[in-house]
Amino acid sequence: MRKLHSLISLALISAATVSVSARMQLPRSMAQTKAPQEKFAPTTRLSAPARANSALKADFTIEGADALAPVYSDNFDSGMGAWLAEPAGSAIEWSTKRIAAAGEPKSFSAIDPDDVASLYVEGPYQTFKRGVSTLTSGTVRIPERGSLSMYVGYSLNYNDMASLVLSVSDDDFETEVTLWNSLEQQGDRVWAWRYVSADLSAFEGKEVKLRFTYGAGTGDSFGTGGYMADFAIDGLAVSGLKTVESVDVMTGEAITLADMSEGNPVAWKWTLPGAVPSTSTEASPSVYYTADGIYDISLEVTDADGNTASRTRTAFVNVTGTAPVAKIVPPATFRSSANRKYLVAPMVPVRFSDGSAGFPSEHSWAFSHTVDGDPDAVSFSTEANPEVAYPYLHDHLATLSVSNSHGSSDDMCEVTAEYSGVVTNLRPEDTMTTFDMDDWGIFPGSNTRKITAYAERFSAPSRPVMIDGAYVFFNRADAEEITDQIANVGVHIYTSKDGKPDKRLDSWWWFVSELDLPSASGQAVGTSFPFTEAPFIDGEFFIVVDGIPEYTETCAVSFGMAAFRDHDNTSLMLKDGEWISVADYFPAGANHTSFMIYPSVHHSVMASLADSDAPVAIGPKGGTVDYPVFSYLGYEMPVASDSEWLRATGEPNGMTVDDIHIECDALPAGTDERTGTLTLTDGASTLDIHVVQSRSSGISSIVDSVAELTVFPSVFTDSFGVYGLNAGDSVTVFSLIGAVIWSGRASDSSLRIDASAFAPGVYVVATPTKAIKAVKK
Secondary structure (H helix, E strand, O other): OOHHHHHHHHHHHOOOOOOOOHHHOOOOOOOOOOOOOOOOOOOOOOOOOOOOOOOOEOOEEEOOHHHEEEEEEEOOOOOOOOOEEEOOOOOOEEEEEOOOOOOOOOOOOOOOOOOOOEEEEEOOOOHHHOEOEEEEOOOEEOOOOOEEEEEEEEOHHHOOOEEEEEEEEOOOOOOOEEEEEHHHOOOOOOOEEEEEEEEOHHHOOOEEEEEEEEEEOOOOOOOOOEOOOEEEEEEEEEEEEOOOOOEEEEOOOOEEEEEOOEOOEEEEEEEOOOEEOOEEOOOOOEEEEOOOEEEEEEEEEEEOOOOEEEEEEEEEEEEEOOOOEOOEEOOOOOEEOOOOOEEEOOOOEEEOEEOOEOOOOEEEEEEEEEEOOEEEEEEEEOOOOOEEEOOOOEEEEEEEEEEEOOEEEEEEEEEEEOOEEEEEOOOOOOOEEOEEOHHHEEEOEOEOOOEEEEEEEEOOOOOOEEEEEEEEOEEEEEEOOHHHHOOEEEEEEEEEEOOEEEEEEEEEEEEHHHOOOOOOOOOOOOEEEEOOOOOEEOOOEEEEEEOOOOOEOOEEEEEOEEOOEOOOOOEEEEEOOEEEEHHHHOOOOOOEOOEOEEEEEEEOOEEEOOOOOOOEEEOOOOEEEEEEEEEOOOOOOOOEEOOOOEEEEOOOOOOOEEEEEEEEOOOOOOOOEEEEEEEEEOOOOEEEEEEEEEOOOHHHHHHHHOOEEEEEEEEEOOEEEEEOOOOOOEEEEEEOOOOEEEEEEOOOOEEEEEOOOOOOEEEEEEOOOEEEEEEEO
């Protein structure tokens, strides 16, 4: 047996057991079969047959163990009873036994303290002995709204070797319906007891048989049969639903309501005060609560003839909350490779999110803005998910305090505001490594396990980004054969769909012989893969590496990953043509990682540099006004306009700071005012410039309305004087785009204006009799 297989086997043996609360300890009848990790585990509903007409009567209960009334149960403590294994003499063995001592990982005693034995099936270890074997129950009558529940212990690591399927039939398996298939399950791959539930309402009132089938895994395309894997079954029960008077839940804990009305209702109207959602028209809605309290639930049902009936259960749900645990979700979760702090865009608003557990009712955010490492200002917010703009580059601190009636909690995170950077998912404490799979190869890299591609998932950016390439840190590129030396290793950028790579946007390839490797001193060196299209991304995305040749005695190519940790996995792999999480493939525990794949990103940042947010004001004669903007990635021409009379002229200057030349036609006779908008874009973001043209706005209208214009500008620094006034005269300072910067009235023949807060530039000072151009240095 290979070393890796031995390591996996050891990990499976030491897997954590399922824990349950005191309420969930099972009696010998196995009447309660509550899921260990889900208080009320909803079943997958099948279509129920029509019932005989009767008077319409509304009623309801909950789905889950608290509302189950068992009609059949088997814990296999006394053997297999009426269960029949076929074919006789198969290499696949069915038995009942105690598979592990109390306290050991495979023991069922953590779920049933009085457990004696479990149903157990194990395939042969030799591939050539693999096969198919079934175990069929005696007859069971299915009650109204029947369901099946059980626990199955197994490891997903053996999915390619064998499967276990549970099916049901009411005609001695001339036909059958699959209730559960081990190959369709998700979660930790280590051997563990897993709660299973299935709906049997389509068979209510019928006598059926249940059948377990041990058969082929995903690695057997011919369906020959299974081998190697083992499965244990315990706590099997067939139950109907019963009504309950009340239910106790914690905040955030889902319950599934079940209609138990009589008279064949065809429509449902649930009223659920305090719940999420608070209303529903589903037959069996799932809801949860966010605050302590005792809540009523009401159901109104309607039959095909339009008759209605209703039922309210008062004080039906008793909800208890917990103290919140604060957690900040930054605007983007990838980090700058320079300091491994979360990377966000500067200048423009980015959104932080509250990821706290426990449903806090109050939030208190603080955002520090630093310059050269020194605090410059702090802004605050009491919103749950606030926006903040960082006017300065580099490192900043965000803190969050949350509270509710049960307590409070704090969290903090550091971000770095940069226009561009090379980013990574590696955490500050991560170190570079690879995983030796012995004869199976290297992970991530060349292998014989049909792993053909690797994907690193990156969060949506804080603002749209242009991605012009990625670095991959290869640490080995051994290739003696010419075919391996010229193998094309590709790096691609993909969009994301359902947490997996979806649409490829751009690619680059290098031969294995062209890959960069660590320096002589051991310093990691990234191989640059440029993206010629440099696509914009505004959502979750993947960087995918493929084309690595298969592992042989003469070929081994690998790149770095973070040493396995127990949280925050961001890496996927393509095995047997299917994308799976690395954490789902390797044994539970420290099985999370991030690949050393570093995209190069450039934020789309567009902002106005005008003195005011007010619209650009232009007088009735029209003309041209310059409007200052910042755009890190430039802007496209022509600039879009929503009005024929309004346009942007000239060409971009190629710099990040530019003046938009706004040109406006004269205001038509009979029109007092009109508005328009120019929209700049860099291909990802937009910036709107709003323009108002009227007979009483704009610098030209100001100049036209006064008797005298001082041609030569007055130059000032912190203040300037206006003379020749009368007491009570109004004085207004405008920017060149017509925005009001300052206004006041003279108390005598002169007025001194404090201009210390004015930005350097040209201003127009208007009085009732004259307009003055003034320049602040």
